[in-house]
Amino acid sequence: MNVHTSSFSSVSLRNLSRGFGDKTILKDITLEIPKGQFVALLGESGSGKTTLLRALAGLDDDAVTEGEFRRPDNTSVLFQDARLLPWMSVIDNLTLGLRRSDAKATARTMLEAVGLGDKADVWPSTLSGGQKQRAALARSLLRRPELLLADEPFGALDALTRIRMHGLLFHLVEQTKPAVVLVTHDVDEALLLSDRILVLRDGRIAEDHQVDLPHPRSPGHPVLMELRRMLLTSFGVEQNLI
């Protein structure tokens, strides 16, 4: 796989395929993500969202692409589980692998920004689920990535915390403007945050919607309502039953 950076798009990928055994999960996925674009990736459970994200992250050595695969060297991944190393303090987790001399100071500022200013020196196991995820978010964004890949980072959080995390993620992403691929199965999350919504189905990108609405967004906006109805219908959910 050839990895270089381009000046226009953050991610550029042609005909990515991946299967496990004789089961094909991703078929010839072609994807172009401009710099700074916030992409939400929707799809049913088992549709291959994680598989695609791992390939984008360069973690899948067996994913085959035809021709070019470009992504920024500076890519951060936000996992569904926070993946903090239990034997390191929160601040050491944040600065792990950073070779900048001001890493500690920047990390403290970042911890303040996610509301964990007083948790720098504790063990990660003493944090709540939402706090862990905030620490992981801080760790990803501390690296000022050009591309942020997030696999259902808020999936395990309660409804309230999740909404707060949306605000926080949006707020922080606004500041450094990385391209983002956010895997989610929460349609509202996608509508609220993203510039573009992709739907993965049968191993292909079956739908590709632009969401050209300014922020902050109101869920009652007719464009969002219409898109929401379309997405839910394509997932086979009859809205008026609820």
Place this chain on the structure above:
Amino acid sequence: MTDYTSYPYLAARLQRAQPGDDQQARTGKAVRLTPGRLPAGARLIGPLLLLFVWEAASRLGILSAYTLTAPSTAVVTGYEMLADGMLLPHLMASAGRAYAGLFLGVTVGVLLALLSGLTRSGEALIDGVVQIKRAVPTLALVPLVIIWLGIGEAMKIFLIFTAVLVPVYINTHAALRGIDIGHVELARTLGLTRGEFIRKVALPGALPGFFVSLRLAVTLCWTALVVLELINTQTGIGYLMNRARDWGQTDVIVVGIFIYAILGLVSDTVVRLIEARALAYRRALGA
């Protein structure tokens, strides 16, 4: 943090979500599936009870002094041996052998485990050899090692070394191999170098496994010793015990057993203390 009033969508959802939505109503306490933490010293209840039964059996004449001395008699004998200065040189001789072997075994065992756990060529070269050594009982090597190293101290230390090496290697290697794949992926995405990965992820992750092996090793080194001190030596606890057998002194034999037991307990406690400090992050879980 963020001001949600500028996000009507968020504010609407915040209002809809009620606190406690995601919490289950609980009645009473959840079933405790793991045993609770023991109060300090409670670990001694079993051994003390055993001593009590043993002493009682001796006093009531169920256990004759020729079969097994009463623990109180052994304590007196032990004190006398200590007081007239004959015990200490033997104890030091044994300790010297045991801990020299332990030190070598732990050092080499960890080094081999690192080579084999972190490199492919290391695993190809080392793992098979240690697995074979594991299948061969230490005592089966005695005749061969006597031919190589003679019947002196070197032979004894070498055999303790090989006995200790195996569990240290096996546990440390398994811990290195059993590293959480999620942590490896994290290290890749954070762009850690191999050196950083080993120091900050692989080694700390393997530390609990290493401590398991260390606890096995500190008692194993004494176990191997008692047999080895049958061979051509005039010093050591094993020598004392064997001579006592020839003379029918069961009290001296029991003194030897006590010494082993105390050394084992003390060593284990020391390792536990070091472990508790090194793995302090784990306590946070069960606190």
